[in-house]
Amino acid sequence: MIPSNRSFFWTDSSLVPTKAILDCTRWIFAFAAGCWLVSVPSSLGLCQNPSDSDTNTPAEKLAFFENKIRPILVEHCYACHSQEAVTKGKLKGNLFLDSREGMVRGGDTGPSLVPGKPNDSLLLKALHYDEYEMPPAGKLPASILENFERWIADGATDPRRDNQPLKQQRMDLEAGRQFWSLQPLRSVPPSGASHPIDAFIHAELEKKQISPSPTVDARVLVRRAWFDLLGLPPTPQELQQSLENLQPRSGETESVSLQGWNELIDGLLERPEYGERWARHWMDV
Helix, strand or coil: CCCCCCCEEECCCCEEEHHHHHHHHHHHHHHHHHHHHHHHHHHHHHCCCHHHCCCCCHHHHHHHHHHHHHHHHHHHCCCCCCHHHHHCCCCCCCCCCCCHHHHHHCECCECCCCCCCHHHCHHHHHHCCCCCCCCCCCCCCHHHHHHHHHHHHCCCCCCCCCCCCCCCCCCCHHHHCCCHHHCCCCCCCCCCCCCHHHHHHHHHHHHCCCCCCCCCCHHHHHHHHHHHHCCCCCCHHHHHHHHHHCCCCCCCCCCCCHHHHHHHHHHHHCCHHHHHHHHHHHHHC
């Protein structure tokens, strides 16, 4: 006898309780949902653009360079920017594009390649004909420019190495001996002047076509010295004393005694008025 408090599902072979059928159905739905969740990421990956992920591995980046970048460089750039161009005397701009180091180092205009930064790479700007126009024979197709931009943005993978020999800096000894600091001192004879300093002053005046001031007498010299150093005129007694001291002495040929002039200047520098005059200038500064 079948209990009255249980529900059964009738099959050809036996009676199966309804609860067992429901439990089995729930398990089947859960298993199907899990399989679907696992399959979604895989299906999404199949829908991605191949260009977004085909250079993720080092091998793929290398293959991209060998297939898309190196042939263009060889065909359009090596003639003027390689070691071969050096041997033929055709190197331009001191720029080598036959090695990664040469591209990063750049030439006369600076680095041509900044890995990871297409906008800062002079090579890409030249290919776009923005600042320079390379190759000069004609602008390359847009697809090639896109490949270069993608290659640089992806790190500029490049297996080529710099085989450029190091340039030995040698100095020509004979040319070096001509450097101005190694030249012996030479005396420049005064030209039409009694003092070497006057000779240089007269030379500059002649360049500017200016006539030098005429020679003045001792009285004017004394007053100029007083005004220049002290900012004051000499008293009549001080002026007369200075004039007497400037009289030519034994063995002197000038109209004004050089020894007397030196004594006049030293005396003015020792006066307190000299310090007061120049202290005003320094205090203003």
